């Protein structure tokens with residue numbers, strides 16, 4: 010029962026109503042508390058002025074108001090991205106990134122959240138994989154990443170050009186692309202999406218929430234059958250040849266490209282929605298014209314757009330390097346000539362190891378032994 014988690018940020022209004030009813034209190038109080046916390050960012054029960062004094066005291070006594078995460082470090086990139094290191098109550102460190110848009114989009118902010126501590130899938134280009142898998146994050150710990158970042162923005166309103174915009178409009182996109190494989194922690198991920206998108210709270214449009222997977226096919230099928238999920242789906246694809254993809258992403262041995270494609274063909278996409286295919290261009294690994302043609306074949310019959318992402322090495326011993334500009338241009342041209350929509354991403358925060366595939370705690374665990 011999620012409402013037994015006393016750090017409560019992962020509770021939906023229904024969970025809050027249950028919590029109040031089990032104490033003989035009217036359920037609607039739960040909606041009021043949810044709105045204080047999520048819409049207004051109030052995490053002091055004594056500031057909830059529409060509750061009685063004894064109710065505020067009960068909330069203060071029974072629940073943990075300090076939050077499930079503490080801000081351990083903040084690193085600012087020259088491109089404006091900020092990487093946060095958050096400590097968990099059991100002594101681990103997770104990372105999230107706040108990424109501002111550029112030019113006309115400078116007031117648009119994306120947050121990349123983590124869903125697990127470490128990751129079991131072992132992609133060879135990814136820093137998180139070097140940590141191994143430590144544990145799943147709770148829904149409260151996922152939502153807390155957003156809350157802590159909003160708190161950080163609230164402390165510097167001019168720096169973020171927040172103006173008179175309400176807190177519910179400060180962030181534009183939330184992407185589950187940080188540490189971990191979200192589909193291996195699906196219940197907590199979906200619970201966090203339900204909380205973040207609830208109209209009584211942050212009211213974050215599910216169209217602006219993206220869940221990214223390395224291709225965990227059972228999770229894709231489970232997500233496909235989930236009636237409440239209407240967010241965006243992204244696939245970390247990176248190669249359309251089974252041999253190469255297995256080398257980059259060992260999960261491909263278990264769920265090869267044919268299985269992934271079948272699951273994607275069956276995925277119930279809302280009208281006009283497309284699946285995003287993430288493709289990191291690695292020099293002489295997956296960036297030739299033949300690789301581009303394989304990508305075109307894989308995408309035929311699927312409603313997709315392609316995100317081409319530059320590679321950023323995460324350590325001196327990295328076995329990969331980024332594709333040179335000419336090769337990247339030829340790759341892009343070939344995809345576009347076949348009618349695919351291609352977006353060339355500039356990976357934000359590379360100088361602070363906050364770019365795609367670079368998130369990893371430098372301390373494996375700070376838990377007491």
Ligand code: SF4
Nearest residue numbers: 128132135138189223
């Ligand atoms: S890329 Fe994603 S799925 Fe692969 S190891 Fe890294 S965090 Fe895990």
